[in-house]
Amino acid sequence: MLTANFPILEIPSRGKRLAYLDNAATTQKPQSVIDATAHYYREQNANVHRGAYWLSQEATALFDQTRVQLANWINAESSDEVIFTKGCTESINLVAHSWGMNNLSQGDVILVSRMEHHANFVPWQQVSIAKGASIVEIPITDLGEIDLEAYQNLLTGRVKMVAIVHVSNSIGTINPIKKMIAMAHKVGAKVMVDGAQALAHLKVDVQDLGVDFYAISGHKMYGPTGVGALYGKRELLDAMPPYQTGGSMIRTVSFEETTFAALPDKFEPGTPNIGGIIPWASAITFLEGQNLLEVAAQEANLAQVLEKQIEQINGIRVVGKAAHRAGIVSILADWTHAHDLGTILDSEGVAVRTGHHCCMPLMKRFNIVATTRASFGIYNTMEDVDQCVAAVQKAKRIFG
Amino acid sequence: MLTANFPILEIPSRGKRLAYLDNAATTQKPQSVIDATAHYYREQNANVHRGAYWLSQEATALFDQTRVQLANWINAESSDEVIFTKGCTESINLVAHSWGMNNLSQGDVILVSRMEHHANFVPWQQVSIAKGASIVEIPITDLGEIDLEAYQNLLTGRVKMVAIVHVSNSIGTINPIKKMIAMAHKVGAKVMVDGAQALAHLKVDVQDLGVDFYAISGHKMYGPTGVGALYGKRELLDAMPPYQTGGSMIRTVSFEETTFAALPDKFEPGTPNIGGIIPWASAITFLEGQNLLEVAAQEANLAQVLEKQIEQINGIRVVGKAAHRAGIVSILADWTHAHDLGTILDSEGVAVRTGHHCCMPLMKRFNIVATTRASFGIYNTMEDVDQCVAAVQKAKRIFG
């Protein structure tokens, strides 16, 4: 059984069985990742790259191996195109700053979809302010899909960057990014895809997508916290100046002049999160062992069943009805606020997230403030769905 | 016995007893930190701050607790003044960017000591280039001490920032930072102290020091990798714009305008390294249980014995002879290169670092390219010293 691999799922929550439905916030970790973490600190801990000794040599080899494994997993042409960061948010900040500050100017346009997470929105807004570029919305339909016609019309020669989420963390929409990338490239724009929600559910092939930049979060794909990655096309990364600076990313340093290292070191100053990066490989190995198509179908199915059942409860509706959707259900009840619903679910052992899910512009689009969101992972079962439905029914009884 | 707390020290290295003398690169982790890490992922893993459920509530409480514990440990006035980062390097980049880009202009001067690690050098050089400020060297003496007279003479009204390392990672010098901070403040300059090497050995009191910004690295103080902190005075941090942007650091987001959260959230976008931050508390607890004055004296004593014994070997000298020094010994042999010495030490189970130690300007000052550095930690003993001395003697025999 898969759940046996995730010890946390056995621990009761508020005295009830835990139904962990907050996978879009962070996934639980398989035993192999937990073991690899403890093993690293117990037997392999050393700083990487510049150690003259055996432990450091071993740690360095393992560290480099994660990069290669991740590069293969997303089918990057070279592992040099995979930059380690502390998370998806930093990956996007890196691009917005290093690419944006050097490639945008007055009058340029950045297209940002209405359903972006703040991580793929605020950095672009900041750079647009700094450079006098404008940030323009790619609208979405009432179903929560990108309005492709509107997108096509927005794609003029002034568009330099398109920022788009692969899978919406709020409403689950899986965007047609391959098509959108091709459309952007026709007008010479680059595309930054926020892949935070994708890696745990979809097989991503960056070369097939043709994507320019792709941001990844480790902790949302069954890996440790504090690790992420940026994929970027080599010619783009090569042309970009460093982002953060410090040790390990330099070639030579003097008061007169500093020169920088080649990829990927150029973008990785300081001691990396070695104790996170090395166990991350175990998370990728775990995913490699799954049939992701089946997993995604199973998660989406659970979400659909949940949706169907709670929509039978009076006054409940689900926001986001895209045809192509991941296992995410954003719930609204006209008889209570998202937070009250979340607390009652919590009291029943059902772990969900409430609020704007870092998507205020999206909330505004639907004229709402917050939703109660259930998001599915690889270990969820129909039992979790049933528990969630029963808890919503209980809330309905309480609020009458 | 303290060493029993550090399981990695029991593992042979290249078939020999491990003498781990690379503590300036990273320290080993006590069992309590390893256990806390595994425990977190096994029983407590959840995203913090916005979860509507019990697991997230518990994780959030533990997460916040590390901030309070660290703030108390360095005697910050408020835990809001402690910003979590991914490491010391990022802490300094944050200040160089957010403070530097907004407080420096043409003609301003940044004073940077000759013994800075690249982490407290390159970011200032980058911002000086961007803003037309100049970066001026605080010279050091032949002993490897700050030249205080020269420093005094450099302190004019044009100096806006002084960047100085608390304890040199290359040569162990403990700088008189309290005095240097007071001197800088007389001319209205702010001071950025790089405390990467200090926390494991000294009790730091940021209020007593009067320091403006103080950068901390978790993995160099017996904590996990991928965590660090920036202490900053509240009025300075309050006045600074955000550095990286994204989720959790905002108040409101819209296409028209984004407003930002208060301290410390303003500087902490995205999912933090929860699985690193929470166990970091165990490292601080470990240090709280030590008599740091005794620990520092013991480490310095081991370093002195090592220094004395190897200097009796023909052609060996130690670089950096500051009166006030931590347990760091930087070795030069006129009969071999640092790397060859490092490899022979490695073959004898002695783990040291060779190279420029991310201090190229310092190396140049002494007209050298690299040293072989032994750095001591809390678990080191005279046995490690003896093993290191014997290995240097063996190298001498090999090179004749």
Next chain:
Amino acid sequence: MIEDLYQELIIDHARFPQNRGSLAAPSHSAHQYNPLCGDEVTLQLLVENGVIQDIAFEGQGCAISTAATSIMTTLIKGKTTEEAKALGQLFRDKITGNAEIEDLGELEALVPIKEYPMRVKCATLPWHALLDALRSETT
């Protein structure tokens, strides 16, 4: 038991809040916003000779914050500002875990929230607005 928290009293206050609306000539007012959950409250007071003569609020929020605001307004109307502040202090202390505190009347209904620390802010939001308002002077 979650039913202790979401009891009839709370649900009633949330559904039919007391003193909802605005004052013609408030002497003090404040706006509080909790960005984490989107709860918002605007509080208006008419204070004369140190006594809260009238009070009204507007805003949107969860059941807890709405009920907490409604209950607060009924309890402090007619009290001196000092009495109101003292009551708020007692409530905040009790809700964050000090069990020794005397019975606080209708406010007791909100005390079970202490099992849900991430919701405590919802219950204290109006009391923060009160402190803010009393520091303010409106025309």
Next chain:
Amino acid sequence: MIEDLYQELIIDHARFPQNRGSLAAPSHSAHQYNPLCGDEVTLQLLVENGVIQDIAFEGQGCAISTAATSIMTTLIKGKTTEEAKALGQLFRDKITGNAEIEDLGELEALVPIKEYPMRVKCATLPWHALLDALRSETT
């Protein structure tokens, strides 16, 4: 055994390197720098009709890189550029773990470095310089 690596042959080459110096009229040259350890080498070649007629190097580095450079120069002087490149390829393969490769003469002394992967670059530095140089054309 560390003595297998730091054997007399290596120590001798490191102490008394062959072909140290510079050429009056090199046809090819290259500079290689390993920022991690500070090893530097400048290599000059005189190639005529595809044959390396003369070779010289300057630089500073550890015993391994100095010895590796010295050994390389003695082995490839008189060889065609193709033969030299092929030898470098064999050496790089052997030193990164391919044990099947034939005996490479004096280069065998460097093979124990494979136990110390972080030092492999020291031994391959001159061979990288050679490839760079052969791609270059100097006046």
